[in-house]
């Protein structure tokens with residue numbers, strides 16, 4: 287990429303500046319530095335569609351209750367057990383008949399992985415939760431669902447692997463100095479949902495099998511008395527749903543006023559990564575066309591039906607990252623729900639760019655500035671901690 291490329295960057299530079307000056311509701315959200323952005327791990331070969339360690343095992347038909355589904359589930363388990371051993375793995379299972387199952391029950395298995403700060407009781411941890419569905423559509427036969435949602439699953443895997451060491455560094459440093467920043471127990475969570483797709487045609491009953499079951503269970507499953515959060519559902523501070531990502535030139539609208547501030551952070555990071563020449567995909571229109579809007583200017587056409595709905599209905603804060611443009615024929619990319627939604631039709635550079643962007647977002651959300659090893663040297667843990675503590679105390683004095 288060249289200097290001329292900067293002129294084509296997806297966002298106005300001024301937009302980035304104004305975003306930095308925004309005051310955010312509730313919390314001290316600090317931007318991460320250019321130095322940290324530059325040193326975020328890259329996926330290397332892991333998104334290769336033929337032999338990439340993260341993506342290629344998901345690029346198979348994986349209809350609920352079939353061997354393909356089990357194979358992909360095992361891939362997730364394997365990845366977390368091997369690469370992210372500090373993470374807790376759980377399943378949430380349900381069964382349901384479908385319009386195509388002739389009265390037989392089909393099993394649906396949601397995969398959940400999470401990492402908590404050390405010493406925190408489970409009911410006291412609040413999560414930023416990254417979600418994608420891993421099932422594929424029954425029809426057309428042989429359907430792969432690369433953007434829908436194999437690539438989003440692989441992007442999330444890369445994110446978690448990329449921030450895991452910095453997260454550990456931060457928690458180690460906090461424990462060593464017994465800092466009061468431990469008051470707020472931020473954990474991170476991944477959900478790979480089963481049964482998003484309709485078996486016959488999309489209705490309230492024939493779709494979102496896994497999401498409906500999980501939201502229902504998590505609403506009623508009580509944490510121990512005196513916990514900070516009553517249920518696993520109320521412990522989710524932001525539910526970030528990735529769907530239909532991996533085509534070139536995505537367009538992500540902002541659907542919810544209450545999470546528009548988080549959308550803006552993502553847009554700002556996209557602009558910064560682009561300016562730093564860290565994106566590989568061809569520049570085009572902005573990925574986040576609503577970034578310059580005020581939350582009250584968002585079009586409220588109700589959003590798109592997807593896995594977030596059962597959670598939204600129960601009051602969970604949602605950030606829906608789905609490639610959708612009202613002016614396209616279906617609104618979605620041309621490969622959507624066709625046999626062409628396969629590995630060959632992915633734009634791997636865009637998949638990689640998404641993985642870097644989402645990693646940066648998670649790093650900011652988890653407040654990891656200073657805890658990554660950078661090109662200029664190892665993580666400056668103690669300095670980062672001292673800075674964070676100074677900022678926190680300064681903020682406290684202001685109040």
Ligand SMILES: *[C@@H]1O[C@H](CO)[C@@H](O)[C@H](O)[C@H]1NC(C)=O
Nearest residue numbers: 359377378379380393394395
């Ligand atoms: C849920 O299903 C998975 C995969 O079949 C299985 O390994 C697991 O033991 C089940 N979990 C529960 C709680 O039944």
Ligand SMILES: [Zn+2]
Nearest residue numbers: 423434483623
């Ligand atoms: Zn789909």
